[in-house]
Amino acid sequence: MSIISVSGVTKIYRQYRRFPGIIGSVRSLFTRQYSEEIAVKDITFSIEKGEAVGYLGPNGAGKSTMIKMMTGILLPSAGEVRVLNEIPHKARKNNSQHLGVVFGQRSQLWWDLPVTDSFELHKYIYKISDESYRKNLGFCTELLSLSDFINKPVRQLSLGQRMRVEIAMALLHEPEILFLDEPTIGLDVMAKDQIRQFLRAVNQEKKTTILLTTHDMKDIEEICPRMIIVNKGSLVYDGSVAALRSKLGDERRVVIEFAQDPGSIEISGLTLIKEEGSRKTFLFTRNGTTVFDYVSRIAEKYPIEDVSIEDVDIESIIRRLYKQLAAEDEESQGRQPILVGGAN
């Protein structure tokens, strides 16, 4: 039995038309014209207990809307969402006892009170026993190094500290599912790293199911073996990170450090993409010949100091996917998902 199942879910927002200018704003008072905006369009997927899934998509792709439907705050316009075998909107209060939610751009903390006060209140709201409160708080305090600022008022915390506190708080009641909406937004590298390591530990040690939305591919690579990609409300990819890479990432980057600048080199099959004196970067597309053949062919003509071959990073792959989708969108209006791969 899946812990989350989403079948054929659509969410339409109705937006009343507004007219520009002063006369327009008066006109807006008397009109009921509206346009319908489809935030989520016929999405189906399911998540098993203990999975860690990244939910990815460009801005406005309907990621937060989906989280809000799964937590029971918003009602889907069509289709069915089931979380912990219940309909979230109906069982909102009961389900919330077993869910942890972090909205990266909003705070659930009491702004003027010390961090511990928010934690303590959380303990009462979720009716956490003294023992498990102490245990979970200890776990989070240690792994997220909260002890330096746990007695400071929330308003004095840096964004990175605050986010660590938000995540810790969402886990105090040992939720079965943890939803994170852009948990690393605006954080520095160190804070991001710590949060990622922590979430991985939570997923692996506590077997907490994690679903996170993000724009940062490293979040997904480090925490989530599986990702779901949405674009303009529709699901475009559901599968493993590795599978997407092999589908779209058939390119390698070859960086060659020549002994001296050889001038321009023309080799079919390799595209020069960057040139810094004697150091040149080529893009290689798999086509039967191995990358070593090319390199040895070049090495016959020019002395080479060093060679490195890199996979294209997942970010470029996603970028290609988005571009490809945008192009297809322009071509045809019959927007069928192009790339729905089987899970894993």
Place this chain on the structure above:
Amino acid sequence: MKTYLMFTAKAFSNQMAYRSEVWFRLLGNFVTILIQVAIWKAVIGEVDVGQVSIETMTTYSILNTLLTALLLNGISGKVDSSLKSGSISSELVKPISYPLYLLFEGLGGSVYQLVFTAVPSFLIAWLYFGIMPPASPVFLAAYVTALLMALAISFLLGYLVSLIAFWFMNHFALSWMLGGLLTIFSGSFLPLWLFPPTWEGVAKLLPFQFLGYVPASLYLGVIPAESILGVFIAGIIWIAILLLIVQWLWKKAISRLVIQGG
């Protein structure tokens, strides 16, 4: 229940963060009372206002000024800002009842106001202007009961306005209208017994009188002892009516919730 009382406690200590505000509130209350007393002195000095003494009007003004500080009028502003910022989603993902959360958090503010504003202001006003004692112990008990009703009704009215704001996404015009109705029909400035008979009749059919006129008149014993029960029954009926409307609207509002941003 304990959870909700914790909200009250946290809201109370949250307000402590802005302690310096207390001085301004005390000053504000003092000035408000001073002006009202001056007005009544001027009025009563010149015309006959139905045998109402200046002492009665002074006490009436003090009681109403202090009551205003205690009422839960900030609810609609709070719901409005959490609707606009989208932070309502954080409140809705918790295993608590949102309306009860609002009520108990509001009460924390009221207790704070009681301790740091109302009681000190009362003492200052007592020393400076003089306050009449309650008409009798029975009227004092009735006054305290009426205060609790005033808290309940002010919460329900504020909450009603904020629920209507779920449809319009803005509470300002509604709150302004509510403020206007309260100023006139609560009788907090002009007691209902000074209204023309028709308007007095209208005011007594509305719930707003419970937020000013009723508690103060009970304290002063202006409402005859035999009418107390009737007034309380009316108050309870209003609470019940407002509760039903609010319950119904909440169910509707929550299923059409639109969360801005994010």
